[in-house]
Amino acid sequence: MAQRMKLGFIGLGNLGAPIAENLLESGHELYVFNRTSSKAIPLKAKGAIVCESISALAKVVDMVFTIVSDDAALNSIVQGKDGLLAHGKPGSIHISMSTILPETAVSLEILHEQHKQHYLAVPVFGRPEAARIKKLNFVMSGSESIREKLKPILQDAGAAGIYDFGEQVSAANAVKLCGNFMIAAAIESMGESISLAKQSGVDTQAMWNMFTQTLFNSPIYINYGNIILQQKFEPASFTSKLGLKDLNLVRSQAASVDQLMPLADLLRGNLQELVDQGKDQLDWSAMYLGAKKNSQEAVIQE
Amino acid sequence: MAQRMKLGFIGLGNLGAPIAENLLESGHELYVFNRTSSKAIPLKAKGAIVCESISALAKVVDMVFTIVSDDAALNSIVQGKDGLLAHGKPGSIHISMSTILPETAVSLEILHEQHKQHYLAVPVFGRPEAARIKKLNFVMSGSESIREKLKPILQDAGAAGIYDFGEQVSAANAVKLCGNFMIAAAIESMGESISLAKQSGVDTQAMWNMFTQTLFNSPIYINYGNIILQQKFEPASFTSKLGLKDLNLVRSQAASVDQLMPLADLLRGNLQELVDQGKDQLDWSAMYLGAKKNSQEAVIQE
Numbered sequence: 046m047a048q049r050m051k052l053g054f055i056g057l058g059n060l061g062a063p064i065a066e067n068l069l070e071s072g073h074e075l076y077v078f079n080r081t082s083s084k085a086i087p088l089k090a091k092g093a094i095v096c097e098s099i100s101a102l103a104k105v106v107d108m109v110f111t112i113v114s115d116d117a118a119l120n121s122i123v124q125g126k127d128g129l130l131a132h133g134k135p136g137s138i139h140i141s142m143s144t145i146l147p148e149t150a151v152s153l154e155i156l157h158e159q160h161k162q163h164y165l166a167v168p169v170f171g172r173p174e175a176a177r178i179k180k181l182n183f184v185m186s187g188s189e190s191i192r193e194k195l196k197p198i199l200q201d202a203g204a205a206g207i208y209d210f211g212e213q214v215s216a217a218n219a220v221k222l223c224g225n226f227m228i229a230a231a232i233e234s235m236g237e238s239i240s241l242a243k244q245s246g247v248d249t250q251a252m253w254n255m256f257t258q259t260l261f262n263s264p265i266y267i268n269y270g271n272i273i274l275q276q277k278f279e280p281a282s283f284t285s286k287l288g289l290k291d292l293n294l295v296r297s298q299a300a301s302v303d304q305l306m307p308l309a310d311l312l313r314g315n316l317q318e319l320v321d322q323g324k325d326q327l328d329w330s331a332m333y334l335g336a337k338k339n340s341q342e343a344v345i346q347e
Numbered sequence: 348m349a350q351r352m353k354l355g356f357i358g359l360g361n362l363g364a365p366i367a368e369n370l371l372e373s374g375h376e377l378y379v380f381n382r383t384s385s386k387a388i389p390l391k392a393k394g395a396i397v398c399e400s401i402s403a404l405a406k407v408v409d410m411v412f413t414i415v416s417d418d419a420a421l422n423s424i425v426q427g428k429d430g431l432l433a434h435g436k437p438g439s440i441h442i443s444m445s446t447i448l449p450e451t452a453v454s455l456e457i458l459h460e461q462h463k464q465h466y467l468a469v470p471v472f473g474r475p476e477a478a479r480i481k482k483l484n485f486v487m488s489g490s491e492s493i494r495e496k497l498k499p500i501l502q503d504a505g506a507a508g509i510y511d512f513g514e515q516v517s518a519a520n521a522v523k524l525c526g527n528f529m530i531a532a533a534i535e536s537m538g539e540s541i542s543l544a545k546q547s548g549v550d551t552q553a554m555w556n557m558f559t560q561t562l563f564n565s566p567i568y569i570n571y572g573n574i575i576l577q578q579k580f581e582p583a584s585f586t587s588k589l590g591l592k593d594l595n596l597v598r599s600q601a602a603s604v605d606q607l608m609p610l611a612d613l614l615r616g617n618l619q620e621l622v623d624q625g626k627d628q629l630d631w632s633a634m635y636l637g638a639k640k641n642s643q644e645a646v647i648q649e
Binding site: 147170182184205206208210211213215216219220222223224226227228230231233234235237238239240241242244245246247248251252255256258259260261262263264265266295298299302303304305306307308309311315336 | 449472484486507508510512513515517518521522524525526528529530532533535536537539540541542543544546547548549550553554557558560561562563564565566567568597600601604605606607608609610611613617638
């Protein structure tokens, strides 16, 4: 256990819940809040103090973690009437783990400073099963004094690795978007490749064994390749809906820095297609199934 | 050294030359032929017997390796007047390492059988530098009795791994196309991701260190990521021109088995753009530079 602070945790979703549980198991005093309050019940049984409102939580904690689904949800937690800025203690620290736009991080840092609070960007790489076995990778950026203080607590939260991207608070969010984009690209390439091999009469399991022993011997290819080989898209660890949200963030960021990203456009299109087909709860590794329809349309249009 | 056979080697290009050299260094008696005869000189100094024609080589060897740039070049070596079918010894074995269409392998196997010769598909994964340190990965398919015989010789040729895809001779070529497609997809995603990070003010070297220690800790991402970070596209180990050829093969194969591959279409477009810009001798890891222009055009057309 790292140090004696009262910690808060807001956002007990698929990934938030096991991270909060890790903090509890490391012996931290943990105050939790979730919009859907039923999600706090399992944590209460493990010793968490469940708060009725964000303000109730903000008034007691020294450091609050948030992990929510999008920029709007985070802005509301911070700036709402019941929010952190209005009710947080002076000097308190907000550790923001959500995948959001880099420019949102910049705005939020300024707002926190105006309220004598601290804001750090600490997005996280890892699926819920990685959180449970403490194999998460955190990327962080923001004020140096806070970053140093934070490292032992992130260890308790389930870090296998902590990667420091310096003072510019937006940097960690940009890295997170780059990483999720590359994962999405890898997933689409696996989907198309495995489909081509199957159609060509290749033993796809043998092919995958080879690729993951040689050229592509990394967790992303091993884990997602197996999901695609088995077509096991439910239950999703990360839904197509969330994937679409992330690809929209990637494209927004690309537009804001004037960077053209045709591959990001293609991936976004596939995910949008899945969502439009009502398959938004499938794992995002199903995205190549959206690709099919897009491409057929393209052929028809030619 | 594996066994006492006279070996032949046709195609002493970037990858062929170091493989031939490995065979020589393992003590094999090696007869070589190359269309551009000057490329045989360094091998002659190392003990290779240089042949003036394919027929001269075919008449003496028990097993011949070929590695050439495309289906047409291979067909001409096999079916030309001076070719292997007309002049090869009965029972001789042709080990075909080129990246070609799976259906070409099927046709060539039939033709060899008609001439009492054997044809095996053994495409190879690895850049020239991997050949030199014997870290190649071979995939093979075709007649089982030959596959068994071949393994020790492939070890001598520089194999780190040998992956067997069974009797159907086209399978290894399909696997090779799937692998090159996935490499191309990874390269494009790295190009777009590193560009986005740079434009967003991220320390791209730190980002790359993180990605290759965690999510993408595989040779493809380590090697190509470094090339892209340093923008070191010359000298090329694998040119955009060859990459374009391979993506065209991927799309032909996809069309022949009725598989839609929008990502392959995008990659092909980027490589075509580079070639059209006269940048066909850059390494294919520059392909995202082609993407830029494509995408701008797409925006203009909207």
